[in-house]
Amino acid sequence: MPLALDLATFRAVVTTIVPESSALDEQGWRDFDQVVEALLRGRPESLKRQLRLFLRAVEWLPVIRYGRTFSRLHPDARVRILAHLQNDPIQKIRVGFWGLRTIVLAGYYGRHAAARELGYCADPRGWEARP
Amino acid sequence: MKRLRYDIVIVGSGAGGGTVAEQLSPLCHQGVRIAVLEKGPRLRDDEFTGRELEMAAALYEDGGGFLTSDGTMTLASGCAYGGSTVVYTGTSMLPPERVIQRWNVPGLTHADLECRARKYMAENNVHFLPDEAINGNNKLFASGCRALGYDVQQFPVNVKGCRGSSLCNLGCPNQAKQGTDRVQLPRAEQSGVEVVTRCEVLGIGERTLTARASPKPAGGKGDPSPWEPGDYQIDASIIVLCAGALHTPALLRHLPLPRIGRGFTCHPAMIMVAEHNRPITNFIGHPKSYYLDQFAESEHFVLETCMYFPFITAKSLAGFGAPHSAFMQAFPRLQMILVLACDKADAHNRVTFDRAGRPVADYRFQPGAIHGLIRGAITSARIFFAAGAARVHMPVARSTTIDARDAARLDEIAASAEFTPGKTPVSAAHLQGGCAMGAGPSDSVTDCWGRVHGHPRLFVADASLFPDSLEINPYVTIMALADRVAQRIREEVPALL
Numbered sequence: 001m002p003l004a005l006d007l008a009t010f011r012a013v014v015t016t017i018v019p020e021s022s023a024l025d026e027q028g029w030r031d032f033d034q035v036v037e038a039l040l041r042g043r044p045e046s047l048k049r050q051l052r053l054f055l056r057a058v059e060w061l062p063v064i065r066y067g068r069t070f071s072r073l074h075p076d077a078r079v080r081i082l083a084h085l086q087n088d089p090i091q092k093i094r095v096g097f098w099g100l101r102t103i104v105l106a107g108y109y110g111r112h113a114a115a116r117e118l119g120y121c122a123d124p125r126g127w128e129a130r131p
Numbered sequence: 132m133k134r135l136r137y138d139i140v141i142v143g144s145g146a147g148g149g150t151v152a153e154q155l156s157p158l159c160h161q162g163v164r165i166a167v168l169e170k171g172p173r174l175r176d177d178e179f180t181g182r183e184l185e186m187a188a189a190l191y192e193d194g195g196g197f198l199t200s201d202g203t204m205t206l207a208s209g210c211a212y213g214g215s216t217v218v219y220t221g222t223s224m225l226p227p228e229r230v231i232q233r234w235n236v237p238g239l240t241h242a243d244l245e246c247r248a249r250k251y252m253a254e255n256n257v258h259f260l261p262d263e264a265i266n267g268n269n270k271l272f273a274s275g276c277r278a279l280g281y282d283v284q285q286f287p288v289n290v291k292g293c294r295g296s297s298l299c300n301l302g303c304p305n306q307a308k309q310g311t312d313r314v315q316l317p318r319a320e321q322s323g324v325e326v327v328t329r330c331e332v333l334g335i336g337e338r339t340l341t342a343r344a345s346p347k348p349a350g351g352k353g354d355p356s357p358w359e360p361g362d363y364q365i366d367a368s369i370i371v372l373c374a375g376a377l378h379t380p381a382l383l384r385h386l387p388l389p390r391i392g393r394g395f396t397c398h399p400a401m402i403m404v405a406e407h408n409r410p411i412t413n414f415i416g417h418p419k420s421y422y423l424d425q426f427a428e429s430e431h432f433v434l435e436t437c438m439y440f441p442f443i444t445a446k447s448l449a450g451f452g453a454p455h456s457a458f459m460q461a462f463p464r465l466q467m468i469l470v471l472a473c474d475k476a477d478a479h480n481r482v483t484f485d486r487a488g489r490p491v492a493d494y495r496f497q498p499g500a501i502h503g504l505i506r507g508a509i510t511s512a513r514i515f516f517a518a519g520a521a522r523v524h525m526p527v528a529r530s531t532t533i534d535a536r537d538a539a540r541l542d543e544i545a546a547s548a549e550f551t552p553g554k555t556p557v558s559a560a561h562l563q564g565g566c567a568m569g570a571g572p573s574d575s576v577t578d579c580w581g582r583v584h585g586h587p588r589l590f591v592a593d594a595s596l597f598p599d600s601l602e603i604n605p606y607v608t609i610m611a612l613a614d615r616v617a618q619r620i621r622e623e624v625p626a627l628l
Contacts, residue, residue, distance in 0.1 A: 017451040020460075035184065039194075079452055086450070086554055094553030095202035102446055109441040109459070110184045118462040120441050122414040124181050124304035126295030127264075130415050 145214020147593035148373030149311025154617030159323030172353025173212035213312025238579035266416025275518030329356035402447035405515035431503030470507030581616035
């Protein structure tokens, strides 16, 4: 898992971006990690480095304002931090957040179980499979 | 490095490459050796599962994650036997006369293109779906448009035996979509054309190509390459580049033609989502039945119906947290519209190349495209509410959720709409330009028959030929242009071989 060293930060980001992920059980997190791992497999090492760097910045930036790291913040404060990154005037920071957000959304909504939970059940049989 | 010899090599197997292969295939009966080299894999029918990330990884360039160089837009293109025709929805549009006239390519007429386009529409079974095959998501769009007095149109589509899986963009699991993988390439192969998958062309020279055949990755989908993995040098009398608007310019990077890579454009797109208070039929049925193009000239956008999958939908909603999740939780009640901006080719937007020769898309959003996306989003919201939606996700508004009671405030919301690259979710398909047709080397890369200026044996036959945005779904126009290229090659084969 390329983000294993920053797992606490990453999980805190995940539960902020997709609040219902906090209800994932162990199997759910394993599935999540598998999707993220598959997504990052074969990607350039430089991209993975940037991702880890960005995560560390997310973890430590709040210390300046809140005196706590991101993973120790109250959920409302985490939302404010991520919203700030999303709206940052510097495009590279917005793009960094966008990349992190994309990985989180893929990990959560790319799981088969998530589709079922949403009620999304597209079927190759199409109309014939209509309940 | 192994060395091989063909008379004609076609690079890429999508709408352009598949068409050229079919049109040149009768030459095989005269002993002409033709190969199509395709970077992507050839999947077996039972490997089209419709599972989102699995199919995206198998069928799209970079698994669907190819980004512009500044990271602000995802560019989608297919990478498989059949190219992007495997992953489109089969919507089949004639080239618009206004656009072809504006292209102003000497020797290229709208009448000629239309005639050829109609040939492929017949060959690929293009027709209108009957009303009973159109789902709720599509019907709501049509009813919303009609309530507002808009001139909604039905898409002709190229399906045969469509079961309504809604999974077109992940490769049809029922082989109903009549792309080049189902029509042109099999015919070409029957006549003797060799199609070599998992074979990436790395460079071209005068009458020669270098290519790499890759092994099938462990656990990957598709057949192994018919060629043994390794590097190849291939001698060819004629080379036809159909690798798409990213890769074709990259393969021509060594030529001293100033317009290579210039004029790259696409259809920047936003997925608009609205929630109804009742379930609607959305992920059953063909996803794309209607469009609205009456604002293409005046407001620079076209609207199309669409239906996407959980991850793509989540990625396309702006923001995160509870408001984002609320729309995702309403999936069976979601209606979707795709806003396509008509994006004029611009001097800044171009395909360049990294040190390894791989394409890099330098792109920035032009004011016209931004205007089109915002106006398209507002018009979509009007259509959603006219169709009875309870709330709309508005990716360009400060507050991304608009309730029906605020529908009257859409103009006010539009006035303060914000488009922020890197924050506003935009992706693009229909990549075009980079090897434009034209009069000479100062304004273009090829002539009106796709022949590269100054290189009588080198042709281009894909969307990179477009001198500017086509403003509609492009595959039929690509096939029509490829048909012209194939005609010219057939006429000149005795002299060129």
